[in-house]
Amino acid sequence: MNCLQCRSGLRAATKSVRYASTSTSTPAISPASKSRNRRWLGILFVGATATATGAYIRQSNDSATLNQETFTKYRLVSREPVSATSSLFTLRPRKFSETNYDVYEEAWATGVWSVMFKQPQLQIGRDYTPLPTTAATGLTIEDENEGCLRFFIRKDPFGEVSRYLHTIDVGADVEMRGPKIECVIPKETENILFIAGGTGIAPALQAGYSLLSRGGKSKIHILWANRLKDDCAGGQSDSLKPVPSRGWFSWFGKRESVPDIVAVRDEDQSLIVRELEALKSQYPGQVTVDYYLDEENTFIGKEAIRASIDSVPASDSDKNNLILVSGPEGFISYMAGPKLWAQGLELQGPLNGVIKELDLKEWGVWKL
Numbered sequence: 001m002n003c004l005q006c007r008s009g010l011r012a013a014t015k016s017v018r019y020a021s022t023s024t025s026t027p028a029i030s031p032a033s034k035s036r037n038r039r040w041l042g043i044l045f046v047g048a049t050a051t052a053t054g055a056y057i058r059q060s061n062d063s064a065t066l067n068q069e070t071f072t073k074y075r076l077v078s079r080e081p082v083s084a085t086s087s088l089f090t091l092r093p094r095k096f097s098e099t100n101y102d103v104y105e106e107a108w109a110t111g112v113w114s115v116m117f118k119q120p121q122l123q124i125g126r127d128y129t130p131l132p133t134t135a136a137t138g139l140t141i142e143d144e145n146e147g148c149l150r151f152f153i154r155k156d157p158f159g160e161v162s163r164y165l166h167t168i169d170v171g172a173d174v175e176m177r178g179p180k181i182e183c184v185i186p187k188e189t190e191n192i193l194f195i196a197g198g199t200g201i202a203p204a205l206q207a208g209y210s211l212l213s214r215g216g217k218s219k220i221h222i223l224w225a226n227r228l229k230d231d232c233a234g235g236q237s238d239s240l241k242p243v244p245s246r247g248w249f250s251w252f253g254k255r256e257s258v259p260d261i262v263a264v265r266d267e268d269q270s271l272i273v274r275e276l277e278a279l280k281s282q283y284p285g286q287v288t289v290d291y292y293l294d295e296e297n298t299f300i301g302k303e304a305i306r307a308s309i310d311s312v313p314a315s316d317s318d319k320n321n322l323i324l325v326s327g328p329e330g331f332i333s334y335m336a337g338p339k340l341w342a343q344g345l346e347l348q349g350p351l352n353g354v355i356k357e358l359d360l361k362e363w364g365v366w367k368l
């Protein structure tokens with residue numbers, strides 16, 4: 001599916017469609033001029049204008065259905081700690097709507113999506129990524145029918161909205177707007193290598209769910225880096241090749257690897273590790289995950305990315321094989337170069353960083 005085929009729930013988002021390119025020579029520019037001289041990826045990006053951090057948020061109404069124009073009220077049903085710094089949030093629409101399910105389904109079928117939460121006192125908004133429903137969710141059929149959404153949110157001790165979300169009472173209202181499509185996964189896509197840092201795992205779960213729920217034999221391999229073991233407790237790497245080196249969290253310079261092998265083990269699985277395990281069980285043989293820990297000096301380096309790429313059959317289209325990168329700004333910059341802001345739009349920017357150095361042919365790259 002491409003964006004122009006989306007049903008009404010997402011139609012408003014198609015006003016500002018962007019494409020990603022693997023080309024490294026020029027920064028992202030308008031689609032019209034890009035098409036003349038650059039190779040295209042079949043990934044579409046939508047709704048960039050809504051991301052403006054700190055944008056003043058005034059629209060509100062009594063809509064029962066999640067939509068892109070106005071904020072819809074949800075109730076915070078629960079907030080379960082995942083680690084010392086992050087929690088799993090479950091929210092249910094304040095009013096029942098029969099169409100919420102269709103809005104979500106459309107977004108799931110399209111690719112990676114987010115919603116914007118409003119901080120009412122400051123009138124600012126931030127984007128967060130709904131988690132897919134898996135066997136590990138703990139949601140009942142009623143919860144799903146009633147349009148519950150779940151989020152994995154890290155509390156930034158100095159951050160306005162994440163701090164607000166971690167301090168409001170369970171039962172309080174939270175207003176959100178969306179969905180905003182962050183990346184369309186083309187129907188031709190067969191393999192995704194997802195490189196995630198911290199809460200960047202939420203879009204990875206989405207990408208896995210969106211890709212695999214289409215059926216077929218497609219695969220996703222996730223490389224997930226965290227600062228602390230607490231964040232991914234109990235996670236066991238499938239290919240188990242983390243190589244100790246200095247982590248991106250602490251140093252952005254050149255890294256030298258040493259050949260020791262460190263396994264990430266823990267008795268208790270964190271909620272997000274359970275989500276990953278549930279996705280694996282739901283799609284046996286199609287999901288693999290490798291964990292990397294800054295505190296254990298394991299780091300997603302060139303070797304890990306190269307090994308993941310080499311395990312996938314070569315393709316002649318960059319729609320078939322995709323690398324998606326998601327995480328804090330520094331993580332994305334290190335892996336694929338920074339995204340750019342221009343004229344109020346967040347653009348992909350040229351491909352740089354580790355992925356450019358690897359010079360991977362026929363892999364589409366998208367920074368989330």
Ligand SMILES: Cc1cc2nc3c(=O)[nH]c(=O)nc-3n(C[C@H](O)[C@H](O)[C@H](O)COP(=O)(O)OP(=O)(O)OC[C@H]3O[C@@H](n4cnc5c(N)ncnc54)[C@H](O)[C@@H]3O)c2cc1C
Nearest residue numbers: 114126127128129152153154158159160161162163199202
């Ligand atoms: C598409 C998308 C999806 C996302 N999904 C998720 C998700 O699922 N889970 C999740 O946890 N996050 C997610 N995020 C990140 C989220 O949107 C917020 O950016 C994050 O929660 C921080 O927001 P905040 O308001 O708490 O912090 P902010 O108030 O934005 O502050 C962030 C940091 O910047 C510092 N800062 C702010 N202003 C200044 C200044 N003037 N000078 C110096 N430093 C400053 C603050 O001290 C703080 O440390 C997503 C982001 C995007 C774009």
